Amino acid sequence: MNYRDSSLTCAAPGPSSVRRAAKGTIIYRQNDPAAFRFEVVSGVVRTSYLFMDGRRQLTGFFFAGEAFGVEQGLYRTSAEVVSDGAEFRRFSWGDKDEDERALNQALELVENSILLLGRRTALSRMAAFLLDVRARTGEGGCIHLPMSQADMADFLGLTVETVSRSFSQLVRQRLITRLETHLVRFLDLGRLGALAGTEFEEA
Amino acid sequence: MNYRDSSLTCAAPGPSSVRRAAKGTIIYRQNDPAAFRFEVVSGVVRTSYLFMDGRRQLTGFFFAGEAFGVEQGLYRTSAEVVSDGAEFRRFSWGDKDEDERALNQALELVENSILLLGRRTALSRMAAFLLDVRARTGEGGCIHLPMSQADMADFLGLTVETVSRSFSQLVRQRLITRLETHLVRFLDLGRLGALAGTEFEEA
DNA sequence: CGCGGAATTGAACTTTTTCAAATTGAGTGG
DNA sequence: CCACTCAATTTGAAAAAGTTCAATTCCGCG
Numbered sequence: 001m002n003y004r005d006s007s008l009t010c011a012a013p014g015p016s017s018v019r020r021a022a023k024g025t026i027i028y029r030q031n032d033p034a035a036f037r038f039e040v041v042s043g044v045v046r047t048s049y050l051f052m053d054g055r056r057q058l059t060g061f062f063f064a065g066e067a068f069g070v071e072q073g074l075y076r077t078s079a080e081v082v083s084d085g086a087e088f089r090r091f092s093w094g095d096k097d098e099d100e101r102a103l104n105q106a107l108e109l110v111e112n113s114i115l116l117l118g119r120r121t122a123l124s125r126m127a128a129f130l131l132d133v134r135a136r137t138g139e140g141g142c143i144h145l146p147m148s149q150a151d152m153a154d155f156l157g158l159t160v161e162t163v164s165r166s167f168s169q170l171v172r173q174r175l176i177t178r179l180e181t182h183l184v185r186f187l188d189l190g191r192l193g194a195l196a197g198t199e200f201e202e203a
Numbered sequence: 204m205n206y207r208d209s210s211l212t213c214a215a216p217g218p219s220s221v222r223r224a225a226k227g228t229i230i231y232r233q234n235d236p237a238a239f240r241f242e243v244v245s246g247v248v249r250t251s252y253l254f255m256d257g258r259r260q261l262t263g264f265f266f267a268g269e270a271f272g273v274e275q276g277l278y279r280t281s282a283e284v285v286s287d288g289a290e291f292r293r294f295s296w297g298d299k300d301e302d303e304r305a306l307n308q309a310l311e312l313v314e315n316s317i318l319l320l321g322r323r324t325a326l327s328r329m330a331a332f333l334l335d336v337r338a339r340t341g342e343g344g345c346i347h348l349p350m351s352q353a354d355m356a357d358f359l360g361l362t363v364e365t366v367s368r369s370f371s372q373l374v375r376q377r378l379i380t381r382l383e384t385h386l387v388r389f390l391d392l393g394r395l396g397a398l399a400g401t402e403f404e405e406a
Numbered sequence: 407c408g409c410g411g412a413a414t415t416g417a418a419c420t421t422t423t424t425c426a427a428a429t430t431g432a433g434t435g436g
Numbered sequence: 437c438c439a440c441t442c443a444a445t446t447t448g449a450a451a452a453a454g455t456t457c458a459a460t461t462c463c464g465c466g
Contacts, residue, residue, distance in 0.1 A: 055400065114262050367446055370446095419455080430446080
């Protein structure tokens with residue numbers, strides 16, 4: 001029952017009501033005219049770029065309150081719903097102040113992503129990623145990671161195997177535990193931060 | 204005679220006259236109040252983030268016509284002059300249209316950087332980087348790369364040794380030649396594009 | 407209960423890093 | 437203009453990290 005609701009792609013204009021969508025829903029596609037900008041209300045959305053050689057690069061995950069699709073001309077990436085029943089809002093351009101706010105937020109998010117990718121080792125990248133999600137979702141001891149490990153891999157520039165092994169290693173070192181498949185509990189934020197390179201400080 | 208002119212950091216407000224600066228000049232520092240945004244007039248500027256563990260991540264190179272320092276609050280990175288005698292212009296915030304244009308450009312540049320970093324192999328990243336510089340500087344058969352290989356390494360997430368070896372390899376495969384230390388001539392844009400993953404098409 | 411995608415693990419292989427050393431190059435002072 | 441010095445680049449060899457390929461195991465879902 002996946003990828004049903006993709007009629008949403010580039011729907012007719014309208015006011016910014018909240019819409020809810022199933023996992024896998026495509027919100028817009030790479031190279032579609034960028035008619036709207038968006039904001040996540042709840043759940044998680046991802047944006048991805050498809051290379052001509054078939055490889056996929058995720059350019060970002062977006063959590064509640066975060067703007068995505070903040071682009072001019074054509075969308076440079078596709079946007080898809082990651083967590084089932086995610087809600088998001090669509091905005092037309094025109095409110096200069098709001099537009100600028102969204103742009104600033106988008107810019108900050110993507111610059112932050114560059115810093116994530118700069119981490120040298122897989123373990124360090126994973127640690128930084130987990131702390132980043134924690135900081136952005138405002139959660140404390142636990143975070144919910146609705147995306148697949150394949151998504152994390154394509155975001156972090158690793159393979160799924162390496163992502164899996166990194167998780168195992170973090171668990172083995174008792175920095176995290178995994179309550180459910182997609183629920184991570186932090187056991188030692190200090191050491192995790194050190195691993196990440198300590199640019200994210202503990203709360 | 205390096206790093207002399209750093210008095211420029213956060214200079215007094217004023218109209219956007221062009222200023223010229225020596226290589227190494229610091230235009231602003233990470234965590235300075237982000238009072239202005241900038242635009243390169245000629246030459247090259249780099250922005251970099253310093254991690255607490257001492258590692259450095261370059262977040263971008265900026266060429267003529269490109270905006271940098273487009274941030275709110277505090278600068279998240281430092282900006283330094285790469286090419287000797289580079290010129291840039293300083294802008295105050297307030298012209299909504301211009302602000303938005305700068306934001307859009309900055310966002311596009313940094314998203315593009317993410318795609319660069321997504322390349323799996325060192326050779327592919329180098330190829331993509333060279334083609335990116337070519338596309339952005341409007342140069343054709345040759346590009347000028349005033350930055351050190353250490354800079355490229357910190358930008359691409361590689362070591363200087365790997366950058367050097369990648370260059371050698373590209374030369375050995377006759378995809379490029381090196382006229383001078385920092386001047387590269389393209390010999391086979393097609394194959395170079397294929398190496399890069401072919402998202403940059405030949406001119 | 408069984409199917410199929412997702413995650414995990416192992417082992418061989420490849421790439422990149424690391425450490426060390428040699429070479430080149432640019433800028434300085436004589 | 438040349439010699440000198442220090443930084444940048446290049447190259448080699450060994451070690452480490454990540455990928456690839458293959459095989460299992462785990463889990464959600466019908």
